[in-house]
Amino acid sequence: MTVALMWEARAADGRGDELLAWARAQVLAGEPVRRESFRAPQDRVLVLTWWDTSYDADLPEIPEPAPELVTRPVHRWRFESVGLG
Template sequence: MTVALMWEARSAEGRGAELLAWARAQELPARPVRRETFRAPQDRVLVITWWDAAHDAELPELPEPDGELVMRAVHRWRFESVGEG
C-alpha cells in the first residue's frame, strides 16, 4: 500500500523563502519512495512524502519549525492511495 504524508505550514510575515529553505533542508531518518515540496501564496509550504507502508505505520515526519518562523502550528494529513483513474 502507498501512504502519502502531507505537511503544510504558513510562514511568519515575509519569511516564506526562509521556511521553504528550512523545509527542503530537513532530512528524514528513512528515505521515502518520493518526496516533493511546493509553495503557494501567503507564504505557504507543502511537503508530500510517499511511503510503501500501511496507513497506520509509524513513519518519520518533518518536525515543527521554530515558532518564530511560522504563523501557526503545522497541519498534517495522512492519505492512502486508491490507485489512478
Template structure:
C-alpha cells in the first residue's frame, strides 16, 4: 500500500519565494518514493510525499515547521492512503 503525506504552509507576507526555497531544500531520510512541491496564491507552499506503507505506518519522515520568520501559521499536515481506482 502507498501512503501520501501532505505538508502545507503559508508564508509570512512577501516571503513566498523564501518558503518555497526552504521547503525544496529540506532532506527526507530515507527518501520517499515520490516527492512533489507546489505553490499557490497567498504565498502557500504544498509538498506531497509518497511512501511504501499503510496509513498508520509510524515514523515516516515529514518536513519540519519552517519557523515564525517564514510561516505565518503552523503547518497543516494530512495523511492519505491510496485506494484502488475502480475505473
C-alpha cells in the first residue's frame, strides 16, 4: 500500500523562500519512496512524501517551523493511494 503524507504551511509575509528552504532542509528519520516540495501564492509551502507501508504506520513527519516563520500552525493530512486514474 502507498501512503502519502501532506505538510502545508503559510509563511509570514515575505518569508516564503525562507520557509521553503527550511522545509527542504528537514531530514526525516526514514527515507520515503518519493518527496516533493511545492510553492503557491501567499507564500504557501507544500511537501508531499510517499511511503510503502500501511495507513496507520508510524511515519516521520516534518516538524513545526519556528513560530515567527509562519502565520498559523502547519496543516497535515494522510492519504491512502487508490491507484492511478
